[in-house]
Amino acid sequence: MMPLRRFDIHQPSSAREAAEMLARFGEDGILYGGGTELLLAMKHDVLRYRHLVDVKVIPGADSIDLIGAVLRIGATATHRSIERSELVRAHLPVFARMESRVANVRVRSTGTLGGNLCFAEPHSDPATLLLALGATVVAEGADGRREIPVSELIAGAYETSLRHDEVLTEVHIPVTGPERRASYVKFSAHERPLLGLALVLDTPDGGETFTGARVAVGCVSPFPCRHEDSEGLLRGARSEVEQRLPETAEALADAAELVDDHEGSADFKRHLIAVFLKRAFLTAVRGEDAA
Ligand SMILES: Cc1cc2nc3c(=O)[nH]c(=O)nc-3n(C[C@H](O)[C@H](O)[C@H](O)COP(=O)(O)OP(=O)(O)OC[C@H]3O[C@@H](n4cnc5c(N)ncnc54)[C@H](O)[C@@H]3O)c2cc1C
Known part of the structure; x- marks a missing residue:
């Protein structure tokens, strides 16, 4: 493994500001969540960026709420926090159980749901389950926000349909009552x-x-x-x-x-x-x- 090349970390206070930073840095900038994929790729010199935009510091970006019959999980929620969330366990136990079996506890404590989906590594547990559950994600760019079905988010191996300046902010998962298994x-x-x-x-x-x-x-x-x-x-x-x-x-x-x-x-x-x-x-x- 190579020593990491020098880079700067930027800490936006909102998703919009993060998107604006990405637009400004162009190909030299990238979002950074837990870093479990990104930093590894950078240590191997497979990816090179001069500016890392840290989405974890955005206030409320990791919140988990139930709005009506939809569970809203913030993109920077870690696998571990989802696995342990009382709300997820009560309203979507299948998702909490899946999260509890992702990787190992070290990766789960650092890796985020947003990072997992946006890296689009083909061996993703959440992507498969979210597809079957009919989930959507919310992306915020420098010029507005849009909702994207998970079926349209993953475009190929290591490829998503997000634009370079778009930040994934939330995952929306419909929950239903006892008539759904x-x-x-x-x-x-x-x-x-x-x-x-x-x-x-x-x-x-x-x-x-x-x-x-x-x-x-x-x-x-x-x-x-x-x-x-x-x-x-x-x-x-x-x-x-x-x-x-x-x-x-x-x-x-x-x-x-x-x-x-x-x-x-x-x-x-x-x-x-x-x-x-x-x-x-x-x-x-x-x-x-x-x-
Ligand atoms: C040893 C090991 C075992 C693993 N086993 C499993 C497994 O069993 N099942 C499984 O599903 N996964 C597994 N993983 C993958 C793991 O789930 C991911 O590494 C983790 O969720 C990535 O999240 P992160 O926050 O660390 O992403 P980062 O490394 O920070 O980012 C990954 C990519 O996503 C982008 N990104 C991050 N956040 C956002 C955002 N909010 N909006 C837009 N783009 C964003 C970054 O720019 C980067 O390109 C494993 C990983 C490791 C290292």
């Missing part, structure tokens, strides 16, 4: 997950019939994939849906455009999707992760 399951052989699979089922009768479904698979391709045809196979009576799980897994694997890489062959990943879809289904039906 959700689960997130993952498989890791090394540090980061090799597969993440999220399932959300609408069930008006406690798990006997499913009137709506959302499924997303991540980590097996450059960005998480949601597939509506697979979701169609997850609607109906429980026994029928259960019988169709192998077919659903095949459809999902086809849609995910699996590739052979150092983590395993496409066939291996296809096999994992079948195993983990069943696991996700049983977890959701039993209400173990709840929504």
Whole structure:
């Protein structure tokens, strides 16, 4: 590892000021949250920046609130603070549980949700679950703010649809009552997950019939994939849906455009999707992760 090149840290007092700093510094400036990805890349001299804009110091940028039926998580909230939040545990336990299994406690205590999403590393747990939960993010730029569905935020491996001067400020996640069951399951052989699979089922009768479904698979391709045809196979009576799980897994694997890489062959990943879809289904039906 190389010694870090010299850089300056800037501390804005609002997201708008951070965006203005980014606009001013151009290619020499970048946002900095926990630094768990950015500083590592800079130490390896893969990324070089002269100006780091520290978003963690922005007052209130890490707050977690429930507004109506939407959980609003500030972009600088750390994985650890989300995992421990009473509000998240009470209203979206599946998200708190997912966060408790990200990386290790050291990374979770420093790494932020915003940093995780904006780095767009393909092995992200939150991105896959947020896609299935139908979450949106708020981005603030030098000339205004906009809301972006998570499905449109991740544009590829290490690529988002944010403009250079945009700061991710909040993540909005809809929460619902007892008629929604959700689960997130993952498989890791090394540090980061090799597969993440999220399932959300609408069930008006406690798990006997499913009137709506959302499924997303991540980590097996450059960005998480949601597939509506697979979701169609997850609607109906429980026994029928259960019988169709192998077919659903095949459809999902086809849609995910699996590739052979150092983590395993496409066939291996296809096999994992079948195993983990069943696991996700049983977890959701039993209400173990709840929504
Ligand atoms: C050993 C290790 C294990 C890991 N295991 C997992 C795992 O199991 N599951 C998982 O999901 N992740 C895992 N990660 C990734 C981890 O979750 C991220 O490193 C962390 O969340 C990044 O947050 P950060 O605040 O440190 O980002 P930073 O390093 O500060 O920033 C990362 C990128 O995001 C940009 N950025 C930061 N904040 C914002 C913002 N508010 N708006 C716009 N852009 C922003 C930065 O400019 C930079 O490009 C692991 C990481 C490590 C080092």
